[in-house]
Amino acid sequence: MKVYDSHDIKNIALLGNDGSGKTTLTEALLYESGLIKRRGRITMKNTVSDYFPVEQDYGYSVFSTIFHVEWNNKKLNIIDCPGSDDFVGAALTALNVTDTAILLINGQYGPEVGTQNHFRYTEKLQKPVIFLLNQLDSELCDYNNIVEQLQGIYGPKALPVQYPVKTGPDFNSLIDVILMKKLTWGEEGGQPTIEDIPAEEMERAQEMHKALVEAAAENDENLMEKFFETEQLTEDEMREGIRKGMATRSIFPIFCVCAYKNMGVGRLMEFLGNVVPFVDEMPAVHNTRGEEVLLNPNGPTSVYFFKTGVEPHIGEVQYFKVMSGTLKEGDELTNSDRGTKERIAQIFTCAGAQRDKVEKMLAGDIGCTVKLKDVRTGNTLNGANCENRFNWIKYPEPKYIRAIKAVNESDTEKMMQAIQRMRLEDPTWIIEQSKELRQTLVKGQGEFHLRTLKWRLENLDKISVEFYEQKIPYRETITKPAKGDYRHKKQSGGAGQFGEVHLIVEPYHEGMPDPTSYNFGGQEIRVNIKGKEEIPLEWGGKLVFINSVVGGAIDTRFMPAILKGIMSRMEQGPLTGSYARDVRVVVFDGKMHPVDSNEISFTLAGRNAFSQAFRDAGPKVLEPIYDVEVFTPVEAMGDVMSDLQGRRGMIIGMVDENGYQKLSAKVPLKEMSNYSTTLSSLTGGRASFIMKFASYELIPTDLQKKLIDEFSKQNEEDA
Template sequence: MKEYASDKIRNVAVLSHDGAGKTAVVESLLLACGAVDAVGVGKDNKHIMDFEPEEIKRNVTIQLGIAPCEWQGYKLNFIDTPGYSEFCGEVRAALRAADGILMVVSADAGVEMDTERAWDYGVELQLPRMIYVNKMDAENADFFGCLEKMRAVFGKSIMPLQIPIGEGNDFRGIIDVCKMIAWEWKNGKAEEIKVPAEYMPKAREVREMCMEAAAEGDDELLEKYLEGEELTIDELRQGLRQGMLTGRVCPVMCGSAVHHIGTTELLGRLIRYMPDASQKVMMGTDKKTGEPVMVYPNKPFTGFVFKTLIDPFAGKLSYVRIFSGELKEGNKLYNVTQDTEEKLGKMFTLVGKEQVPVKEAIAGDIVVIPKLAHARTGDTFATAEFPVEYDPIRFPNPLHTVAMVPEKKGDEEKLMTALSKISEEDPTCQVEKNAEGKQILVRCMGDVHLEHIMNKMERKYGVKGILEPVYIPYRETINGVTEVEGKHKKQSGGHGQYGHVKLKLEPLTNGEDFEFVDAIFGGAVPRQYIPAVEKGVKETLEKGLIAGYPMIHVKVTLEDGSYHPVDSSEMAFKVAAALALKKGVPEAKPAILEPVYNVDVIVPEEYMGDVMGDFSGRRGRILGMEHHPSHKNLIVVKAQVPLAEMSGYVTILRSMTQGKGTFNMSFFDYEEVPKKTMDEIIAASQAGKEE
């Protein structure tokens, strides 16, 4: 592959809802460019871009893939992404490397949940968008129905540059409304024809819409248009491109990726309308001064690691988008984020899993660099003289939490190593060791994501995980006041043991977990033993006295006691304090507290009632509803729900809202559980001790 100037490079992330044929579109584009000799079709599990065992088994894309190709003096870097929402972290990573988005919509399904999500990503990141209506040969294909749905959801920016000739089994060609020419496919080959007479009125109507859209952003073009003059083809293209770059226009094309209809035409539109890499200006931060820096492509070298892959043979692979300057084999790489320096060995690009060597890369290029010891996703590479750092990728917060143990005892370290490597590849998989519950916690995006993680652990790292209930960090407390004695007396020849305390237990209402008050007068308990009493109290509270959970919000006052001049010791008073607590807590109206979380659920209005009813069954409190600040059709349901009731909620919400609901949660406070729940927690604790 030859070298290209930045203005000849297009970086395009390809997004869609699962099943719209996004990967088939990418592979059809690669075939048209000659980057591959042949492609398979999805139902036969032969996709070039989907080569991981789980991808082949499920016939879905799970991780992003890069696919460079050359077309008529231009280089296009396609970034294929997963369509299934649980792998949206890969989409976020891909968008950091992209300059524009190609959204694939299925002609028979129209706008779906992840179509809307793809659009929202583009709006959020201010990336120009283009839409390809795929599967025009499908039985229920409806191009103009799709257009109507897209305009209803995305607004008037939706602008068709093509219309189909026929639909479903009759789909046989496309009409370019800008040039007013048509192509018809016969026996797999395209033939240019005149626009069929029966399609001429619609083609003229759509062309008029395109001219109006092109003129709106340019005063000279608008004046010409309003005076009734027809825009030239160059003026039309210029206006549409400017409209796309500003987000005012979203061009729409159509075709069939499986039959390679419309693919060549799509390539031309991507080159003509997508922004080129020389236009990409990044905002970074000078690591030395902390000042913001505008980084233009002609500045010294900067690059960003947007993806990490750990290959069993090649080792760690770092996917890098170059934003400025150039990079050559043998260069030193300064990792601004980690403040480390490494020497660049070789680099390459990928078409699926095939490596294509690269000697030199410039601003706009995407390369893969193997075996960088310190690099992680989100790191910035630069030079020591130009130490600019870019913001990390904002990955979605994983809200599905499970506890995992290895199938074989003794494999705990092996399990943690495998999970750590997977989380390095996939930041939406987060791993931690919970000290209190003595569990390995895995946070991910849902059940399908979890299954992929577990399959990958077993396949790549030879360790199998088993799930167990997640430890809920309950707390114990008291609601009453009591006074109690604790005496530890033991005589067994020689020095005995003697400690005696009188304690007052009462609830602590100032929000603190524990308070110890020394109220001894007259030396009933010598000063040197009082710290031992406090230590005995604290250690006993930390172990719990009802169900084995730490006890909080307790005030303990040492009121009186006695000692023996020979037999008393720190240990004896520590034991006496523990005995007093064990005796007194049952008399002080003990209770169990559970963590309660603020939960915000974002759903279309029609699902609001279902969400609220579901929360009622989870012992939740509805705090209110409000319209989403940036999506008028979405409602935010605010509630407070016990953590114990949120297990598996990601999957339940997805099922309840047909995948259209999302949520986030944050800790609110500890609250007392109902008596029935308290009895169940105590019973479970007792059963655990007996095992």
């Protein structure tokens, strides 16, 4: 295959809601370019995208598909991304390594929550955007209303460059206001008949053409001067102005296609090839040191690996972008993240599962390779005298968590290895062995996300697994001072065990002064600090441990043992077995035996004295509270709000955001277990949400009693 110069390469992310037609559009693009001889169908399971078994079985995209088309001596690298919000990681990855985003819109529904989510990502990354209206042959399609919605959301920057003469089953023609021509297709689509614009459409076409010319002129001083003089631009001048406007995000062109009938696809490719910015026209990226890395084919070689695929009979397929220099077969490179050497044996350009071998790739190009020894997603390989690393991609927090276990316990290690391997393909799958909860947790972006993981484990790795509810990481604390003491005494022949500890516990908060005295039942206990330790706890909060023993009642050498006993109880709180936090402990008295006292004796005495005092100190259970933001259609807002309130959520704000409502709330983690499924049901899949840990707050008294009773009952059963 031909090697393309950087100035002939364009990298494009194809985004859109589920059902918008991305896979069908991909087939049409590949067919128009001649890369495939026949368009595949999703129902036939023979498309270039969605070629993994799980995608064919479920009928929706799970992984991004990288492919390219060649058009007029230009190479367009396109990444087709899953539409479901559950697989947002693929979209974020694609946007970080491409330069332009196509937001595909279902003509039946217009802009959806997913459209706005994707646009928000492009805004954060400052990527050019094309709005592409699909399914114009649907009876429900209302082109004028969709354009009105887009302009209402994104302002006058959203500019039509085409419009359909009519929509619905009879759709077959567009008015193109760049070409100022009418394009008409036969039943099979493909190449259109190009005609003059009919008289009845001329006024509308001229009005839209003028708006486009004016917007294009605003992005170039020379074009602006010409526009002021003539109020006209040539077709090439319009393209140049639109390209510059796209690069600065001052123009968002609105295009039209009917991908299923292959109408408008060739014209879209012309626009992508002629107008979309080339890779060398976009701003330079920066490495992790903040240094600018120029897209220079003659510079030092630096290659960023952004995706790993695992395929039968091949193993790992590593996808990369050449950030600078030229990558050649046989190159010896250094992994800047892992310190290892790698040899690039083969280089391929991508078209889904089909790959074509090339000898080299220049800066800006996207390709893949196989049989690397030690490369992981996110790694950078460098040539001599180059030490670049890249770390742009920030993935969202998990929104759906389940505990997981292998049905056959002997498969546990195999299951963990399989999930870690799957994380190479999708970093938003997270596996964690929780010491606190004594569960293995798998985290993702939604129910579909984890259902896909389960499908792959059971169908590809042949590991039967079960999902069940995660335990909630509660915390225990106290609300008032209390005193406790415990004597551990054991005699069984020979040396025995003896240790006695008297201590005080009280709530701790940052900045509180050291204690001087306490009063319990009229008895004053003075504090004479001999030693103090502040211990930040892994799970949040602190334990402050004070030695106030006088007169040698407990030897200083036993203090670490007492602290060890207290820490063991902090790790398994007396109320629910959860971590305890924010406690100050003052050991003020005790007894020891010259022969029988040892570390184990004082560990047990400290543990039990702490438990006794903790229970008398107004103990409370804290639960994790999350900040939740829900983006929902206006018509579903009432149902969404009622559901959140039914989950003990506190609504703290409502904002109209580009035609959708953003609800902000604080909700206990306990109540978010099945939220993604419920939200999808309430809104017909048209809403999305994000959640992030906020704080620990006191749990309601009735729920605390229930938790304590359940824990006590469990302990009795275990005993």
